[in-house]
Amino acid sequence: MHHLLISQYSFANMKALGSTLPFLSIFILLSVSSATSSDQVDNFLRCLPTHSHRSFPIADAILTPANSSFQSIYQLRANNLRILSSATSRPLVIITALHPSHAQATVVCAKRHGLQVRIRSGGHDYEGLSYTSSVPFVILDMFNLRSIKVDMKTETAWVQAGATTGELYYRIAEKSKVHGFPSGVCTTLGIGGHFSGGGYGFLMRKYGLSIDNVIDAELIDANGRILNRKSMGEEVFWAIRGGGTTSFGIILSWTVKLVRVPPKVTVFTVQRTLSQGATELAYRWQQVAPKLPKDLFIRLQPEPINNDSNNKTIRVSFIGHFLGQTDRLVQLMNANFPELGLTRNDCLEMSWVESALYWAGFPNGTSIDVLLNRVQTSRVFYKTKSDYYKAVIPREGLETLWQVLMDIENIFVQLNPYGGRMEEISDTATAFAHRAGNLFKVQYTITWSESDGGLSAASRFIELSRRLYRAMAPYASSNPREAFINYRDLDVGSNESGETNFEVAKEYGTKYFGNNFFRLAGAKAIIDPENFFKNEQSIPPLLTSPAH
Ligand SMILES: Cc1cc2nc3c(=O)[nH]c(=O)nc-3n(C[C@H](O)[C@H](O)[C@H](O)COP(=O)(O)OP(=O)(O)OC[C@H]3O[C@@H](n4cnc5c(N)ncnc54)[C@H](O)[C@@H]3O)c2cc1C
Ligand SMILES: *[C@@H]1O[C@H](CO)[C@@H](O)[C@H](O)[C@H]1NC(C)=O
Ligand SMILES: *[C@@H]1O[C@H](CO)[C@@H](O)[C@H](O)[C@H]1NC(C)=O
Ligand SMILES: *[C@@H]1O[C@H](CO)[C@@H](O)[C@H](O)[C@H]1NC(C)=O
Ligand SMILES: *[C@@H]1O[C@H](CO)[C@@H](O)[C@H](O)[C@H]1NC(C)=O
Ligand SMILES: CC(=O)N[C@H]1CO[C@H](CO)[C@@H](O)[C@@H]1O
Numbered sequence: 001m002h003h004l005l006i007s008q009y010s011f012a013n014m015k016a017l018g019s020t021l022p023f024l025s026i027f028i029l030l031s032v033s034s035a036t037s038s039d040q041v042d043n044f045l046r047c048l049p050t051h052s053h054r055s056f057p058i059a060d061a062i063l064t065p066a067n068s069s070f071q072s073i074y075q076l077r078a079n080n081l082r083i084l085s086s087a088t089s090r091p092l093v094i095i096t097a098l099h100p101s102h103a104q105a106t107v108v109c110a111k112r113h114g115l116q117v118r119i120r121s122g123g124h125d126y127e128g129l130s131y132t133s134s135v136p137f138v139i140l141d142m143f144n145l146r147s148i149k150v151d152m153k154t155e156t157a158w159v160q161a162g163a164t165t166g167e168l169y170y171r172i173a174e175k176s177k178v179h180g181f182p183s184g185v186c187t188t189l190g191i192g193g194h195f196s197g198g199g200y201g202f203l204m205r206k207y208g209l210s211i212d213n214v215i216d217a218e219l220i221d222a223n224g225r226i227l228n229r230k231s232m233g234e235e236v237f238w239a240i241r242g243g244g245t246t247s248f249g250i251i252l253s254w255t256v257k258l259v260r261v262p263p264k265v266t267v268f269t270v271q272r273t274l275s276q277g278a279t280e281l282a283y284r285w286q287q288v289a290p291k292l293p294k295d296l297f298i299r300l301q302p303e304p305i306n307n308d309s310n311n312k313t314i315r316v317s318f319i320g321h322f323l324g325q326t327d328r329l330v331q332l333m334n335a336n337f338p339e340l341g342l343t344r345n346d347c348l349e350m351s352w353v354e355s356a357l358y359w360a361g362f363p364n365g366t367s368i369d370v371l372l373n374r375v376q377t378s379r380v381f382y383k384t385k386s387d388y389y390k391a392v393i394p395r396e397g398l399e400t401l402w403q404v405l406m407d408i409e410n411i412f413v414q415l416n417p418y419g420g421r422m423e424e425i426s427d428t429a430t431a432f433a434h435r436a437g438n439l440f441k442v443q444y445t446i447t448w449s450e451s452d453g454g455l456s457a458a459s460r461f462i463e464l465s466r467r468l469y470r471a472m473a474p475y476a477s478s479n480p481r482e483a484f485i486n487y488r489d490l491d492v493g494s495n496e497s498g499e500t501n502f503e504v505a506k507e508y509g510t511k512y513f514g515n516n517f518f519r520l521a522g523a524k525a526i527i528d529p530e531n532f533f534k535n536e537q538s539i540p541p542l543l544t545s546p547a548h
Helices: 011-015 038-050 070-076 081-086 100-112 165-175 191-196 234-240 278-291 326-336 352-360 368-372 395-407 454-472 502-513 516-527
Strands: 094-096 116-120 137-141 148-151 156-160 214-220 250-257 265-273 296-306 312-322 347-350 381-389 411-417 440-448
Touching: 038 100, 070 094, 081 381, 081 454, 094 100, 100 116, 100 137, 100 214, 100 250, 116 191, 148 165, 156 165, 165 191, 165 352, 165 368, 191 250, 214 234, 234 516, 265 278, 265 326, 265 352, 278 296, 278 312, 278 395, 278 411, 278 440, 296 395, 312 326, 312 352, 312 395, 326 347, 347 352, 352 368, 381 454, 395 411, 395 454, 440 454, 502 516
Parallel strands: 094 137, 116 137
Antiparallel strands: 148 156, 156 250, 214 250, 265 312, 265 347, 296 312, 296 411, 381 440, 411 440
């Protein structure tokens, strides 16, 4: 039953309708905007070697459309088929940095020759901002800069931006069975992009987000300098933790403090359909899950299914992670959430790293070597939206949600409980503002495949996602309706041109960052006053003090 689960290891696996890579014979139409002259590109290419380290020739890292691997490298880490197949413009050049100086040279030369840079680590951006742009651009691909050094003496790890969450978990497990790290459930996320938006997973209630455990970083600024925490200063270091780093510079590496975990943890998945009382249990979960002891994290995942008599119904999965063993867990559940009826038989004990595999949806018994698979090979088209809830959704709100879910195919919804460590950290401690006062965060994702209509079905599925979002408006946070930047959604406001307009930025910025948006705009003015690092939802520099 375990792989019926529920994971984010890949949206494709979840719905078992993934297309595999070879299928991706999507024609790449190079539409190089007339705004870019070929001289500009030639000058950029000529500039690169003069700014990179001699012992590491940058020629080995430069791909233009003339190189046979250009297309495959471009596609390999373009996670969302909706974006990959619809993008009208392609990069002029891809720099697959093999040495930090290649990233520095890319910045210096792109700035000098007027090209926009898109930074890509794992390529999981929901709107593909790491690999598409409406203006002429080059991709700086960080994927090869992927070293990890785990130091058990200081209980820290130094992780380069191109490493994946899976690799980090694996390297920690190699050194220790009683250490872990709080970051994403999916094991192919790039550390570079993932931490930039906070980074959360099943250790969130115990240890907070990835960024809450970051102690240093190396950042390349718009002048191509490599800065660390000390040289970038506390204001910029504050901003890159949760503020969407891509507005401030290029993350080369993060240094993190590892967290302690017991030698055995316990996981479970309990499922109930509507006729088994799922509505009442989901109602109760909202009151209980954010207040449970920090060691216990229970995600709620409702989904539409066909029941035995071939009628549509909702099945709600309660997916649990406990930093302890079965006896104690069953006691805790009996005391706090007896309605769920958790039994010892529902529980599986394993090491922490094995629990990461369980949550990622790998079948029981899978070797932890799968953590070293760096790219997701089966992919789907998808559109995601997010919400934060500060009040319990009433029963009629749940009924509305169920109804919309049963009307939409290919949808999954995840409710992730807050509380615990998340409410102990002030909402101004880092740029990530969604802390105390939230009961849970929700992700709504609609996925589809080529056989559901592929790209031509996109507008229909996007409209369905908006319909669901509208239906939940009465219950979700409001003024602003908060959103999670790692679940990037251009619907919350964006500047199509990539030229960041302050009023437009304030709209999406306050949804993603609350009032921290204004402080982020100030940090941007310190590190990148000329606004070199920008995209459709970046932070503009605030050069004068705002009237907020
Ligand atoms: C299947 C799936 C599961 C997910 N599960 C989780 C989860 O459990 N928890 C969670 O918090 N999030 C989750 N996410 C969201 C994920 O954290 C974000 O999409 C994140 O931005 C991905 O980082 P990346 O490096 O893989 O993506 P990329 O697309 O490479 O980058 C994302 C953004 O960060 C920027 N960026 C990338 N690298 C750098 C760098 N080195 N320096 C500066 N900016 C950079 C990019 O320009 C882009 O704007 C999931 C996403 C997917 C598709
Ligand atoms: C790309 O093509 C050029 C020209 O043929 C070649 O010199 C270069 O080595 C190729 N780059 C890579 C990374 O293969
Ligand atoms: C199947 O779903 C229908 C409609 O929701 C419901 O009336 C019926 O009780 C369900 N049957 C089972 C076996 O769950
Ligand atoms: C359940 O499905 C059957 C046919 O499979 C149908 O006759 C019946 O009306 C449905 N019941 C409900 C409650 O929708
Ligand atoms: C999981 O696998 C282990 C051995 O790999 C086995 O002992 C255990 O029974 C399995 N559990 C389930 C629920 O399949
Ligand atoms: C859609 C939108 O807001 N576009 C704006 C993007 O930024 C430029 C430059 O600030 C504005 O002129 C556009 O109006």
